[in-house]
Amino acid sequence: MLAAVSLPLLGALLSPAATASASPAAPEVPEPARIKLVLDLSGSMNENDAGGQTRLAAAKQAVTRIIDTAPEQAPLGMRVYGATYPGQDKKQGCADTQQVLPVTPMDRAARADAKKQVAGFKAVGFTPIGVSLREAAQDLGTSGKRRIVLVSDGDDTCAPPQPCEVARELKAQGIDLAVDVIGFRTPSSARAQLKCIADVTDGSYADADDADSLMANLGTLFRKGWRTYRATGKPVDGSLNGCQDAPLVTPGQYLDKFTGGRDLYYKVKKRPDQRLQVSATAVAEVGYSRGSIISVAAGPAGDGEPRAWLREFDQSMGWANIISAGGRSKPGAGNEEPAPNDVGCILVENEVTRSGDEPMPVELLVGIADKTTQGAGARTPEPRTGADVEGGFSFNSATPIGPGTHRQSIAVGEAPFWRVELKAGQELTVKAGVDIPEDFPGSVTTGWGVTVYNAQRTSTQCNEDNDVTELFAGRTGHIERVCGPWEITEQDDAKSGDSKGYDVPGTYYIQAQIAEPDDKAKGIVVPISLTVDVSGTARSGDGPVFFFGDSAAQGTAPSGAHGAGEQGGTDGKGGTDDTTAAAKDDDSPWGELAMPIGIGAGVLLLGGITFYALRRRGAAAS
The missing domain is CATH 3.40.50.410 (von Willebrand factor, type A domain)
Structure with missing residues (x-):
């Protein structure tokens, strides 16, 4: 995680006084059973x-x-x-x-x-x-x-x-x-x-x-009685009325909420020589309707919506209970429209909730990269092994792993997360297997799903066939799904033109689940295996290192100069005094025993076998 360092060039732009509102109401976190x-x-x-x-x-x-x-x-x-x-x-x-x-x-x-x-x-x-x-x-x-x-x-x-x-x-x-x-x-x-x-x-x-x-x-x-996906961060109330009265957010992770189909706006300070990353994750107590969309955008407020710096979106394929999208501005002052007084606007577009829906937690991750962040001290988390390799249940509690094969049991409806650190030039292959018992109550849409998210927390393409899941209705025994191999590149690298989302070095997240199971299958315990292979040679370079705040409610820092993952809280466990109570122990046994409250309530399923995510990468044209 990032050490407490002085970042002189960030100075006034990232001053402690320039923080979001002190104590807004955040979505309630369910009590453990x-x-x-x-x-x-x-x-x-x-x-x-x-x-x-x-x-x-x-x-x-x-x-x-x-x-x-x-x-x-x-x-x-x-x-x-x-x-x-x-x-x-x-x-x-x-x-x-x-x-x-x-x-x-x-x-x-x-x-x-x-x-x-x-x-x-x-x-x-x-x-x-x-x-x-x-x-x-x-x-x-x-x-x-x-x-x-x-x-x-x-x-x-x-x-x-x-x-x-x-x-x-x-x-x-x-x-x-x-x-x-x-x-x-x-x-x-x-x-x-x-x-x-x-x-x-x-x-x-x-x-x-x-x-x-x-x-x-x-x-x-x-x-499953102790934890669902725990949206974490410093509470903030985004504006529902545009950029003019939006709170100012500095690098860090925040917790807001979607209500009534309303979009959320935030002010952010960014000079033309700096790069901005914005990631947003909406979390539902139950699954989304098919086709729900979350978008993130940023740029000068201007007369219209802020999109000149970045815009990216993701679309639900049905039965997911998280939708996550993230984007980065392009490098160099000549690649973007400057904002008056370096104050821009972040927009999180809400095509998830409708009028009358219950408030829905939204995680907002904000990062800045410039010359001052390149040499910032960072700690790569030690990969876990053995019993400690059980997956966590959010991006922030994702279990750090290295190359090798890892085994555990999960209950159907459980969707654990792991994280692996990657640099440009390396290749990632993920092979996940599940053993389906002979009496498993499958359905025609039942499949074994593996989703890889990049360091912007945007889902990538698994394989050339672009299959969402490996269907196994009617099949039993060992079922495998393979993602990759995919080379990690840089966004401004000539090789990244058809990167399938692997053009962001740093922390990658792996999530596995049985997708769209029959209701009778939920809760059945099945053994799984996760094999991660990292090959190739990391390229030298001076790619961006994003600073996400000393008190961000998230995991530890990215690896080296290509880092694009999370900078962490000051306690070494992904939690600080600024985080919610649920964020404080993501590396503790609470994080290790993280499971949805009631199997049915936590189904992180990315089903919809023939309906694929629509995703736009990079900055949109102004």
Whole structure:
């Protein structure tokens, strides 16, 4: 990330006083769901068939990992059954269910207490699943988003009540509660009962055979109660009435909102010798209608719309819940129209919302490049490996990775982000695979999608065929999609005439998802692999390094002189005092356990197999 440096030539143009309005209202960030883990401690958990250890030992390992990685703000509780009564009296054994941890934020004390409880777990008794679900629902209370995550290795040995009937009972009460289920070494005779619980409550079901798969699936299911795409930035209120009364924005990331189909305007200071980058990302709680458009433009205000410096747009292909577009001005004072007093205007055009729609968060990223930013100190994030390579769930929390193959599990409806640093002259190839189970409920529009965004946060072309997704309706097994190889060039390079969006060195973002799945598929946990190959030799040169502000609510800095990615917040984790609370821990376990609130609400799907994005690159003619 950018060190605290003096930028004398930016001086008054980027002075702290020239900031946006101090405390405008920003779109509300959803509260994390309250989650209750219900763990099976019946006698069968002592079976020694979980990858060289007992089921109980594997469960302890996986639950301890959840406790260790839970964000401090995450309200988490635990209930167990079959843990205390080793006898044969069914009445007593079927009443053996206890709350061992009330739902509470995972601060240091709660975390230590929870781990102590887990270490002492013993598996001795009956399997009262239905009774435990009913009690767990009461533990969670009656307000807000709530989830139960059930881990069980077999049938309910205490029915009635039948677990699925209890699930229907809870759903009939109209409470906002879903039950996710992991069948751990579960026989086929019990799997239907456990799947029914998840289906009835709009939850998710996954199988696990050992500690690794239990840990992966448990983490995936917990994530979806803790995070959706978190739009972050310093709150700002863009003008709805044109440039004349717009707030002045300096380099950094801001958080605004679209309302009622209205465009947003901001003032920006830029000399003719400086280059400007503007990126805007609109975030929906659910998917956009097909054909929704977001545009960014900038230039002197003049008598019309500001477009002389840059204009770029992107169009939704249906069911996406982010649309992102970005652009840069061309280098050199002779390539653009100067603005009076160096004050120009940024326009974010809104063809997304309509009158009466709920406010929609919009991230605005503003950067400046000139001679003073070329030598600015920058830190390239260390690529992660192993368990830490799980994707994040926004541009700002995208997980840094390097070349190699990375594996994790995702739930259908989840759309994680990764980031990789690239320089001009290098070539990028992205290969993403997913393993589709035999009983996967596909549809004719179901496909495996991979989207690569460049450092302007604009989507690029994946391959020469320009396919949006790899359709697999009716197919099972391993499905792969390959993007590239594409050479990274400079925007003013002769090679970049047909760059397909790869003419911006810096931070590239990779997003993977199952596109337009059948509703019945949402929440199914599937293993994926992501292979990134970076070949070629980075070219030397003095390409632009954009400064995005010391307190931008985003990740770390670009790599070297060709940098076009994000400069980061001063805490090294993508968050500063100027960011929203949700931005503060994007490199923390909160970011690692980032998942949509309710799988259906977070579907980042870029379906529309034959309908492609319309995109205009570079500065429009004035």
